[in-house]
Amino acid sequence: QQQVKQSPQSLIVQKGGISIINCAYENTAFDYFPWYQQFPGKGPALLIAIRPDVSEKKEGRFTISFNKSAKQFSLHIMDSQPGDSATYFCAATSPYTGNQFYFGTGTSLTVIP
Amino acid sequence: GAGVSQSPSNKVTEKGKDVELRCDPISGHTALYWYRQSLGQGLEFLIYFQGNSAPDKSGLPSDRFSAERTGGSVSTLTIQRTQQEDSAVYLCASSTPGGKKNEQFFGPGTRLTVL
Numbered sequence: 001q002q003q004v005k006q007s008p009q010s011l012i013v014q015k016g017g018i019s020i021i022n023c024a025y026e027n028t029a030f031d032y033f034p035w036y037q038q039f040p041g042k043g044p045a046l047l048i049a050i051r052p053d054v055s056e057k058k059e060g061r062f063t064i065s066f067n068k069s070a071k072q073f074s075l076h077i078m079d080s081q082p083g084d085s086a087t088y089f090c091a092a093t094s095p096y097t098g099n100q101f102y103f104g105t106g107t108s109l110t111v112i113p
Numbered sequence: 114g115a116g117v118s119q120s121p122s123n124k125v126t127e128k129g130k131d132v133e134l135r136c137d138p139i140s141g142h143t144a145l146y147w148y149r150q151s152l153g154q155g156l157e158f159l160i161y162f163q164g165n166s167a168p169d170k171s172g173l174p175s176d177r178f179s180a181e182r183t184g185g186s187v188s189t190l191t192i193q194r195t196q197q198e199d200s201a202v203y204l205c206a207s208s209t210p211g212g213k214k215n216e217q218f219f220g221p222g223t224r225l226t227v228l
Contacts, residue, residue, distance in 0.1 A: 043206070043220050098161070106156075
């Protein structure tokens with residue numbers, strides 16, 4: 001069963017717009033929620049991450065919003081740029097799940113100039 | 114090197130042959146993960162090594178897949194009697210579990226094509 005569900009599968013946004021990608025999880029033991037960015041031909045790279053003791057984390061144009069009660073978290077990319085075009089994966093992990101990372105199925109983001 | 118390295122970067126093989134994929138993790142990282150990424154798909158967990166503990170093999174799709182990690186460092190993923198459905202990018206990642214930032218560092222992957 002999919003431990004982390006991600007949507008949408010693909011997203012097209014105009015330059016300067018806001019990109020929003022959503023994830024939902026099942027296991028309340030998860031305590032670390034990273035987002036990874038992957039460019040074609042490259043491995044994923046950590047973009048931003050959050051722990052459930054805060055509801056929001058912002059790093060530059062990237063913000064994670066976290067709703068513990070709803071077991072949902074989302075990535076917001078403000079002022080989206082063509083260089084942000086990539087595949088984004090959310091993930092969740094916890095020492096109580098053996099430190100295994102559970103990844104969402106990915107969102108392909110295209111930012112149109 | 115500073116990052117995770119994988120070799121070969123590309124591998125083309127014939128159906129039925131065995132292949133070995135290599136991963137060199139970041140020095141000092143105790144955890145090592147293998148994932149499979151099929152075209153346009155997400156990351157499918159295969160196997161996880163943590164220190165000297167028994168590996169978590171729960172993601173291996175069949176007994177044709179195996180992996181080992183020698184000396185707590187380099188890892189080799191072996192696929193025996195390859196099938197066309199094994200064609201994918203195989204990604205390796207390493208990390209130091211626990212602590213404030215539980216970040217996985219990924220290698221560039223090995224693209225496997227089974228003809």
